[in-house]
Amino acid sequence: MIRFQNVYKRYPDGGDALRGVSFELARGELAYLTGHSGAGKSTLLKLITLVERATRGSVVFADQDLGELHGRQIAAHRRRIGVVYQDHKLLIDKTVFDNVALPLIVAGMPYREVGRRVRAALDTVGLLDKENSRPLALSGGEQQRVGIARAVINRPELLLADEPTGNLDPELADEIMALFTRLNQLNVTVLIATHDPRHFAQSDVRVLELREGLLVSGAAQPEGAPL
Amino acid sequence: MKAWFSQHAQALISSIGQMVRAPAASVLTVLVIAISLALPLGLLIVVKNLDSLRANYDGGRQVSILLKPEYDEAAAFDILARLEQRPDIERLELVSRDAAADELRELLGVSDVTAGLDSNPIPVTLIAQPTPDWSSIDRVTELAEALKNLPEVGEVILDVVWLKRLEALSALIKRAALILAAVLGLAVLLTVGNTIRLMVLGRAQEILVIDRVGGTPAFIRRPFLWTGLVQGLLGGLVALGVAGAAQYALSSRIEALVSSYQGGLSLLGTGPVAALATVATGALLGWLASWVAVTGHLRRLRPR
Ligand SMILES: Nc1ncnc2c1ncn2[C@@H]1O[C@H](COP(=O)(O)OP(=O)(O)OP(=O)(O)O)[C@@H](O)[C@H]1O
Ligand SMILES: [Mg+2]
Numbered sequence: 001m002i003r004f005q006n007v008y009k010r011y012p013d014g015g016d017a018l019r020g021v022s023f024e025l026a027r028g029e030l031a032y033l034t035g036h037s038g039a040g041k042s043t044l045l046k047l048i049t050l051v052e053r054a055t056r057g058s059v060v061f062a063d064q065d066l067g068e069l070h071g072r073q074i075a076a077h078r079r080r081i082g083v084v085y086q087d088h089k090l091l092i093d094k095t096v097f098d099n100v101a102l103p104l105i106v107a108g109m110p111y112r113e114v115g116r117r118v119r120a121a122l123d124t125v126g127l128l129d130k131e132n133s134r135p136l137a138l139s140g141g142e143q144q145r146v147g148i149a150r151a152v153i154n155r156p157e158l159l160l161a162d163e164p165t166g167n168l169d170p171e172l173a174d175e176i177m178a179l180f181t182r183l184n185q186l187n188v189t190v191l192i193a194t195h196d197p198r199h200f201a202q203s204d205v206r207v208l209e210l211r212e213g214l215l216v217s218g219a220a221q222p223e224g225a226p227l
Numbered sequence: 228m229k230a231w232f233s234q235h236a237q238a239l240i241s242s243i244g245q246m247v248r249a250p251a252a253s254v255l256t257v258l259v260i261a262i263s264l265a266l267p268l269g270l271l272i273v274v275k276n277l278d279s280l281r282a283n284y285d286g287g288r289q290v291s292i293l294l295k296p297e298y299d300e301a302a303a304f305d306i307l308a309r310l311e312q313r314p315d316i317e318r319l320e321l322v323s324r325d326a327a328a329d330e331l332r333e334l335l336g337v338s339d340v341t342a343g344l345d346s347n348p349i350p351v352t353l354i355a356q357p358t359p360d361w362s363s364i365d366r367v368t369e370l371a372e373a374l375k376n377l378p379e380v381g382e383v384i385l386d387v388v389w390l391k392r393l394e395a396l397s398a399l400i401k402r403a404a405l406i407l408a409a410v411l412g413l414a415v416l417l418t419v420g421n422t423i424r425l426m427v428l429g430r431a432q433e434i435l436v437i438d439r440v441g442g443t444p445a446f447i448r449r450p451f452l453w454t455g456l457v458q459g460l461l462g463g464l465v466a467l468g469v470a471g472a473a474q475y476a477l478s479s480r481i482e483a484l485v486s487s488y489q490g491g492l493s494l495l496g497t498g499p500v501a502a503l504a505t506v507a508t509g510a511l512l513g514w515l516a517s518w519v520a521v522t523g524h525l526r527r528l529r530p531r
Binding site for chain 1: 432437440443446
């Protein structure tokens with residue numbers, strides 16, 4: 001699903017955020033991306049969503065080299081991926097419903113269908129009664145769940161989450177992690193960036209660890225990983 | 228196709244809604260566009276009227292012969308009879324002092340032009356129409372020179388000279404209108420561009436999120452393009468209104484002038500072609516300006 005080959009990323013006014021990162025994530029896999037603050041986790045996710053481009057090396061998504069995508073091709077690429085942001089990136093002057101509907105609207109889905117899909121997604125994250133609220137009237141955890149509903153609304157092949165539980169108390173964090181696991185069981189590939197090792201301490205899931213831009217562990221595909 | 232249409236309808240409705248909710252900036256923009264379009268349009272209408280005046284004026288080659296004040300109508304008949312023998316004059320017409328005074332009175336709207344004067348100071352005038360063979364500007368000028376040398380003649384007025392001046396004036400105004408149109412067109416681009424740029428900045432977060440969830444550049448541009456287009460369109464319509472109002476206000480004065488010059492000419496208005504061109508120009512400039520403004524912003528969202 002995703003293949004990084006010797007990827008470097010240097011920001012114009014900064015150092016090397018990634019230095020020769022190579023790994024492969026199979027379709028249907030769930031993995032964590034960890035590392036201390038500034039290690040390059042967000043940068044790695046931005047390369048997948050083409051918010052940034054690799055300075056060197058190649059990022060391949062579903063057999064497509066992302067370096068070759070431009071303009072509307074980038075938009076089409078992003079419609080295949082759901083992203084949960086640490087800062088939610090919700091539109092504060094739009095309702096919860098409109099926020100969640102946005103990926104469907106930009107994809108040109110008919111309105112009848114949009115309503116049905118949005119309500120189903122809000123039901124999944126337990127926010128059906130908040131569809132007409134504005135994001136600022138919600139708690140941090142509720143806002144995060146709106147962001148998750150928006151990320152999964154267009155049934156993405158890949159779900160990326162950047163510190164999805166940063167604002168949440170432990171019970172809610174566990175609930176959201178369970179939600180990701182459920183989505184993964186529906187064959188969605190999931191990559192979760194977090195510096196909280198609590199999430200993967202007990203389980204035997206794959207963990208990719210970055211340290212100052214270097215991938216120090218988890219590069220090798222675990223045995224028995226789904227293909 | 229249906230989806231395309233509904234997306235555009237949606238974008239149009241949302242951009243009109245945006246303008247209605249925050250009308251101040253849009254109203255100002257529309258007015259700037261209107262003024263920018265109305266000024267060159269007004270000049271072009273002036274040119275159009277001057278041109279039609281010239282085209283319709285068949286007295287282009289006639290020569291007005293003003294007799295010296297001491298010669299009255301009786302003397303004028305003698306002179307007329309003499310001049311009619313000339314091969315270069317086809318027709319002669321005598322305008323009496325009273326007739327000239329009447330005409331002047333009609334033109335100026337004054338009840339009695341010669342009131343308070345001892346005698347009518349207007350000279351007796353002969354209007355000569357050269358024969359077709361003699362009607363080139365050079366020939367007519369030659370004729371005028373010859374007539375000027377007659378002892379009874381005080382002044383010779385060549386209408387063709389006025390036509391030449393009118394033509395030059397009209398060309399001058401036309402050029403001024405084009406320069407003005409170019410300068411003001413730029414002003415429209417900058418004004419609409421700035422309005423849209425501010426709107427884009429006000430909605431930067433929304434644009435960012437739409438970009439992140441896979442909205443195409445075209446999708447993001449669409450509502451702004453409609454906003455620019457609608458503003459330009461409204462500006463064009465207001466410009467037509469301004470031009471129409473100005474024409475209405477001036478028409479009675481100008482028509483008096485024109486009809487006394489040559490009976491039956493009326494002031495030409497904008498006309499459907501120019502009207503359509505004005506509105507289309509406004510719409511196009513508005514669209515173009517917002518395209519530039521939004522595209523400039525989108526460039527910053529592109530991955531590097
Ligand atoms: N837009 C940018 N311009 C310049 N430097 C940047 C930019 N974004 C990130 N960096 C730098 O790149 C490095 C990696 O940043 P990144 O955001 O990927 O880290 P992170 O692992 O996500 O950290 P955190 O856990 O704090 O979110 C950091 O040194 C950061 O300062
Ligand atoms: Mg980060």
